[in-house]
Amino acid sequence: MGPESIVRIGxxxxxxxxxxxxxxxSGSADTGILVAVVAENESGSPDWRLDLAVSAQGRVESGELVEDGTTWTIQAQTGLIASQIDTQFVDVESDRAVTVRSSAAGPNVPMTFRIVGRTS
Known part of the structure; x- marks a missing residue:
């Protein structure tokens, strides 16, 4: 995807x-908070696009990102976001909040990302 992408979420x-x-x-999810992430991998490229649905407790319920035809899925059981989440807004930076697994052969990509979300 290019530097500007329209992503459908929720x-x-x-x-x-x-x-x-x-x-x-924009929008909301039945689970509580909708977030979208724009980030780069450790080499500084490419741009990643990631949709996540996050519960009010801050656990990743589902999500995936697609880049260069490879789909990376969120492993929800490892998706605890260690952050204080208030009822209006969440703003988190972390390199350990989620684990991503690639649909293609090769190593999983460590990610550093920023999460911004709103409650429903």
């Missing part, structure tokens, strides 16, 4: 425009 079909270095979020 069960209500909300859309967001995600640009390099910036995240815009």
């Amino acid at each position: 069960r209500d079909g909300a859309v967001l425009l995600a640009e390099r270095g910036r995240v815009t979020v």
Whole structure:
């Protein structure tokens, strides 16, 4: 995907425009918080686009990212986000909040990312 991508998120079909270095979020999820992540891998490229549905307790319920035809899925059982989450807004930076697994052969990619979300 290019530096500007429109991503469809959530069960209500909300859309967001995600640009390099910036995240815009709209919509809500039944599980509580909808988040979208724009980040880079350790080599500094490419741009990643990642949708996550996060419960009010801060655990990743589901999500995936697609880059260069490879789908990376979130392992929800490892997706605890260690952060204080208030009822209005969450702003987290972490390199350990989720584990991603690739659909292609090769090593899993460590990610550093920023999470921005709103409660429903």
